[in-house]
Amino acid sequence: MHCLRYKILMRVCFKFHCIARETVAREILAAACFKFTLRAAFGSFVSISRSACFVATVA
Known part of the structure; x- marks a missing residue:
């Protein structure tokens, strides 16, 4: 019984x-x-960052 409790x-x-x-x-x-x-x-990769954020939040 003790072993079963331990496993659970x-x-x-x-x-x-x-x-x-x-x-x-x-x-x-x-x-x-x-x-x-x-x-x-501050750069030119705003669309890339948005898609990366979407992938990160979905995953």
Whole structure:
């Protein structure tokens, strides 16, 4: 019984870990996208940055 509880607990923790990792990855992508957009605002790549942001937020 104790072993079964341990396995269930490990699965739950692993799922939360994966969700947290995906969330962090999305936050990093969003931050990179924002920085790229700021750079592009002063250059000629505004349309490229918008498409990159769209891809980053959808992924």
